Amino acid sequence: MSEIKQTFNSSLGKKLIMALTGLFLCTFIIVHLGGNLFLFKDDQGYGFNVYANFLTHFPPIEVIAYLLYLAIIVHAFYALILTLSNKKSRPVAYASQSKSPASWSSKNMGLLGSILLLFIVIHMGDFWYKYKFTDTVGFKEYRTNVLTNQRTVADFKPVDPTFEHSVTTVNDEEIVRVKDLHAKVATTFSCWWYVLIYVIAMVSLSFHLVHGFQSAFQTLGWTHRKYTPVVKFIGTWFFAVIIPLGFALMPVVYFFQSISK
Template sequence: MGWLTKTLTSSIGKKVLMALTGLFLCTFLVVHLIGNLQLFKSDGGYAFNTYAVFMTTFPVIKVVSYVNYALILFHAFWGIYITYKNRQARPVGYAVNKNSSSIFSRSMAILGLILLVYLVVHMSDFWYRYHYEHLPYVKYTENLTTGDITTTAMDEGYTQVVKKFEISDVAAGTKTIIVKDLYKVVGYAFQNILLVLFYVLAMFAVSFHLIHGFQSAFQTLGLNHPKYSPLIKNLGIWIFAILIPIGYAAMPLYFYFLK
């Protein structure tokens, strides 16, 4: 395995690891956005809260999520290491320097650091609280004939051992589900204008990071082609650097202005 270590620690190999982990994190961005679009449903958080239970209990997702956390940390610290090594390659700078590269490509490290800070805030806002703090519970009663769902907040002190309590009463024609009300926590958090601003600004960092990052990953992997490289570039800009950050930024803005 000596050759593999040698390959991955060469200057090209180091970047390949950045590219592969970066592209994995891009797929995570897509999945996380699609899942969280359920925040926009006006169902008292039913879809979102049951989705949160699924995401934190289904074994395959749990494994993938821990791989994801590990790769985020790897991407961040490997990036810091590469940046540090690259700085060493020019100990004395220029007195005058006109950069002929894009500001995005030159700011990957600082944008990445902003995103790391954002992720710490984001994880402690929701992930940590969902897993380790006492959250309010909510009861959804579904009328099995009509499909109507009534939402009832549980008492403040209410707690349960299972993540999702589900019982069907055939005689009454109802199904009752009691889960943690993460939807309410999200809605409450985004009443804070400072947090909303921070989240929106962080999405600019995502956008700027991916304008360069997405296409750069393909170049690093040697995947360039006159036919497909323009496509990759456009995909990176329009989907990953514009559409996806807008989708994410819409969530805090939706709760602040419309809820």
Template sequence: MSEFKQTFNSSLGKKLIMALTGLFLCTFLIVHLSGNLALFKHDNGQAFNAYANFMTHFPPIRVVSYLLYLSILVHTIYAIILTVNNRKARPIGYASAPKSPVSWSSKNMGLLGSILFLFIVIHMKDFWFKYHQDDFAGKSTHVIPFKEYKTDLVTGKQISARDLPPGDYQYAVFTEGGIETMVAKDLNQTVEVAFKQWWYVAFYVIALGALSFHLLHGFQSAFHTLGWIHRKYKPLIYFIGTWFFAVIIPLGFAAMPVYYFFFG
């Protein structure tokens, strides 16, 4: 047990924890982006609101979400510890620049991580906390209003989508006479309001730029730390890390505020 503790208290152990939590957060990004793509559906937010309820109320997902919050904190804390330890070990910079090329993202992981942590705090406050605020306060007049959707099950077309007056509602889906009715918190409306503010959209896009550079170095570095890299598969890992995680994922997230600001 002492050897196990000593291993994970070492510099290498901290890097292993950073790598594992980082890869776990990468998988979350895929799930989060795939669900958020529902924002692009022209259904008055029905699919997105259903997705938001599922992600916050389905028990297995809630357990995973707590692991996610823990991973973010652990990843951040260990990043700070490693950065401080590295500076203590080398308080004076090199007399000459090292010959091996070092990428800009590698040299600025601390700055990129700080921007991302600030973004996560603001993002959680504006969306996650607002969505759960009624659960904490026990209010009957909800911070986020509820919306009612009616869909024709024969044609699959949405018949109506109306805002419900203030009251005590719960998420519900029921069918009557071939018409499906869904009542859900309208988180989509909160997203629309947030992404109509230019400064919020600008901050969002800047943060996703930081995410891009962070993943550009972090994804590949995690595989190196874990020893899960072989010269045969190295090009594939670099390709996935560069084009999927550092380009497609950030662009997918950035497209949402830009789309809502100009076309929403």
């Protein structure tokens, strides 16, 4: 036990924790982007609202969500420790700088991580917290004819203050009543300053992942001349381009839709 404790208290151990939590967070953002793609579906918010309800009421997902929050805290905590440790071990800058190639993102991971952490706090406070713990998010009622698949939507005001969601079937009509997070998203993304913050955060995410994803594999020792180029390709094009671009498009599209109305 003491050897394990000593290992994780070492610089390498801290980097291993950073790598493992970082890869876990990479897995999460893939799933999160996949769910958020419902925002692009022209169904009056039905798919996204049902998805949001599922995330917050399905017990296994809720457990994973709390593991995610823990991973974010641990990742940020150890990033701070490693940054301070590096500065303490090298308080004075080298007289001559190393000529070894180092990307801008690798030199500024602390700054990029700080921007992302601030964004996560703002983002969760504006959506997750208000969705879960306040009455600022309204409700929608979706009635779908199971035979024709035709759907109508209307605002819904529950009588019971503890009401959260319901799914019932009356005759040939499925009635789904859920919190309307889609309306909250549309309202928030109509603010230019929030869209700007979101886009800046996604640019930071891009630079953070282009270095962090590859670095995690190196820390774990998962390097091979045959597979490293594949890891680099995935880290660069999938995690640093496609995923941040997919997230950034959501507020941009909703903002331009709001000003065109």
